[in-house]
Amino acid sequence: MNWISLAAIGLIFNTIAIILIRRLGKRTNTNVMTMYIFVFLSFFLLAINLFQGKSYNMPLNLFVILSIVGLAGGIKFLYLYEALSTAPNAGYPVAMVSFGIIITTIISAIFLNQSLELVNFIGVLVSVAGMILLSIK
Amino acid sequence: MERWIKLTIIATVLNIIVMPLVKYAYDLGVPSSISAVINFSFTALFIVPYLIYKKENLKVNKKDLSIIVGIALSMVILNLSSWESSVISPNVGYSLVIVNSAMVIMAIYSKVIEKEALPSKKFLAILIILIGMVMVML
Numbered sequence: 001m002n003w004i005s006l007a008a009i010g011l012i013f014n015t016i017a018i019i020l021i022r023r024l025g026k027r028t029n030t031n032v033m034t035m036y037i038f039v040f041l042s043f044f045l046l047a048i049n050l051f052q053g054k055s056y057n058m059p060l061n062l063f064v065i066l067s068i069v070g071l072a073g074g075i076k077f078l079y080l081y082e083a084l085s086t087a088p089n090a091g092y093p094v095a096m097v098s099f100g101i102i103i104t105t106i107i108s109a110i111f112l113n114q115s116l117e118l119v120n121f122i123g124v125l126v127s128v129a130g131m132i133l134l135s136i137k
Numbered sequence: 138m139e140r141w142i143k144l145t146i147i148a149t150v151l152n153i154i155v156m157p158l159v160k161y162a163y164d165l166g167v168p169s170s171i172s173a174v175i176n177f178s179f180t181a182l183f184i185v186p187y188l189i190y191k192k193e194n195l196k197v198n199k200k201d202l203s204i205i206v207g208i209a210l211s212m213v214i215l216n217l218s219s220w221e222s223s224v225i226s227p228n229v230g231y232s233l234v235i236v237n238s239a240m241v242i243m244a245i246y247s248k249v250i251e252k253e254a255l256p257s258k259k260f261l262a263i264l265i266i267l268i269g270m271v272m273v274m275l
Contacts, residue, residue, distance in 0.1 A: 003226035007235035010219035014239040017211040038181035040209035070179020076151035083144035091244025093145040098237040100152040123272025130265030
């Protein structure tokens, strides 16, 4: 399967997940829903990794870093799923979170010396303008 | 500022902190699927004491549980397909843009199917963010 088909599958299931989270979040406790989603998600991924015979061996410091990432992820998803359930339109929080990729690109350019050409920089400015427009009433 | 905006900004900031750490682990040889299991397990583990502290009722009915399983399965497929796509695509950004164009689909879906508000100014803002993202990922 080529990369475009795989990305399209990702897009479809991203949309399905957001729709289901939005619908369920409107009538149940989003915190409880988030906890169960990640319990099942961990279980499914663990099963896939076991099936593929992947090793969990890693240095302790990496394990600690990844567990801290998990903590940050917990807070992130609690807030994000509540925002998804309460925003006037589900597209708004999805757009705002996607903006994080752009900020990461800027940080990478500054701290990791990755290239940021003029067209990329203009893209950052365009996205910032979109974010401001989305945030104001 | 509306509450959902504050919540989303916090989530975005945390996302920005998390992404380089996952990349760091990957650069040191930990496959993303292994990172994901550890991340998501700890995500679930850390939420439990919070729910106990807030004295939330953890019971869910069968119908909601089946939807939750559906969400988790969708996220598994999303993770696997988008990761594989980003690995084999000529530029990782191309794949990211396609997967994240869900924001436009969601906005239109919410307006058309769920009959939710979508003022033209807000829809324009979403399109501008997507265009900016395409330019950044070029």
